[in-house]
Amino acid sequence: MNPQGILVVALNQRGQASPATWELLGAGRALADAAKQPLFAVLPGGTAEQARELVERGADRVLWTAHPSLKEFNDEMHTQAVCAAAQQLSPARILLPGSVAGRSLACRLAVKLQAGLATDVSEFSPSGMVKRGAFGGNLTAEVEFKSPIQVMTVQAMAFPPAARQAGRAGEAAELAFAPAAARTEVISFSAEEAGEIDLGGAERIVSGGRGVGGPDGFKAVRDLAHALGAAVGASRAAVDSGWIPYRHQVGLTGRTVRPKLYVACGISGQIQHLAGMSNAANIVAINTDPECPMMQQATISVAADIFEFIPLVVAEIKKRKGVPVAA
Numbered sequence: 001m002n003p004q005g006i007l008v009v010a011l012n013q014r015g016q017a018s019p020a021t022w023e024l025l026g027a028g029r030a031l032a033d034a035a036k037q038p039l040f041a042v043l044p045g046g047t048a049e050q051a052r053e054l055v056e057r058g059a060d061r062v063l064w065t066a067h068p069s070l071k072e073f074n075d076e077m078h079t080q081a082v083c084a085a086a087q088q089l090s091p092a093r094i095l096l097p098g099s100v101a102g103r104s105l106a107c108r109l110a111v112k113l114q115a116g117l118a119t120d121v122s123e124f125s126p127s128g129m130v131k132r133g134a135f136g137g138n139l140t141a142e143v144e145f146k147s148p149i150q151v152m153t154v155q156a157m158a159f160p161p162a163a164r165q166a167g168r169a170g171e172a173a174e175l176a177f178a179p180a181a182a183r184t185e186v187i188s189f190s191a192e193e194a195g196e197i198d199l200g201g202a203e204r205i206v207s208g209g210r211g212v213g214g215p216d217g218f219k220a221v222r223d224l225a226h227a228l229g230a231a232v233g234a235s236r237a238a239v240d241s242g243w244i245p246y247r248h249q250v251g252l253t254g255r256t257v258r259p260k261l262y263v264a265c266g267i268s269g270q271i272q273h274l275a276g277m278s279n280a281a282n283i284v285a286i287n288t289d290p291e292c293p294m295m296q297q298a299t300i301s302v303a304a305d306i307f308e309f310i311p312l313v314v315a316e317i318k319k320r321k322g323v324p325v326a327a
């Protein structure tokens, strides 16, 4: 059978659907409509109820399995589950999230299915070519597949999420899955610090760069984030210096974000950082160098020392919220 249709790989995070899945369904639905082909989804480690939601968000046919080996993400087991679905559905294109798990799975799938692979895809063209950032975001590469099956990871936030249409027609069935034993086992999971807002879906983000001067400098950034109800981000320079953990990094080799408000504190705005946040609706840059790229890119540029400016803003926010301000 000739491969046909688009298969979205829906990866759960600790039993919860990932927002990236809705973006994949949005992108997949548009592709399927343009090619007049079906949109499939496979849900490893999910439930019938979650499969129903995938239908309501655009999938025509969903295969799900709640097999216990898929409770935690395991490259080997998830590869087996997606391959089982691919055998049954015979899709031409397989879309995965551009997350660590998605990337890890994509390369295994490409080998198993003898498929072509493109990572971090940000655009599809009707001709079948895809576009992806290359060389640190300085160039856009156009990729043409020579293989009948194409595996792609899709850049986070590059496509709008599919909306839910209650009662939408489609089929959800349990995947027949009898996996071979895994050679690896997930022993434990450590959650991120409690109380932190996750960068991925945050509407407001306050990020610090080398300009914060050291780990203690992030106190000002956290104070502002707390006052605004925002997540804390960072540049790679701050992360590489060991001032803040990697999970906060925004940019090409960090997270891609699309908040309503992005406050860049002491971040110069190099292309690799901009690659992760330039789609923010509003950017506020606070920097002592008015000429730096972030100040040029920002909606509002504040030429100031963050250690002088941020406490004033935090005090003003607290005053307006009626929170007592320390003298």
Ligand SMILES: Cc1cc2nc3c(=O)[nH]c(=O)nc-3n(C[C@H](O)[C@H](O)[C@H](O)COP(=O)(O)OP(=O)(O)OC[C@H]3O[C@@H](n4cnc5c(N)ncnc54)[C@H](O)[C@@H]3O)c2cc1C
Residues within 6 Å of the ligand: 136, 208, 209, 210, 211, 212, 234, 235, 236, 237, 238, 249, 250, 251, 252, 253, 254, 255, 265, 266, 267, 268, 269, 270, 271, 272, 273, 276, 286, 287, 288, 289, 292, 304, 305, 306, 307
């Ligand atoms: C392959 C590759 C991938 C990369 N991926 C990423 C990535 O994912 N994310 C990322 O961020 N970078 C990434 N980088 C690194 C990137 O090129 C820059 O080096 C980095 O973004 C710089 O971080 P920064 O803006 O914090 O530091 P700098 O460029 O050193 O800027 C510090 C800024 O702070 C300002 N400043 C200093 N003191 C103060 C003060 N008191 N108040 C206000 N402003 C002050 C300065 O004027 C300056 O503009 C990558 C690089 C490569 C080659």
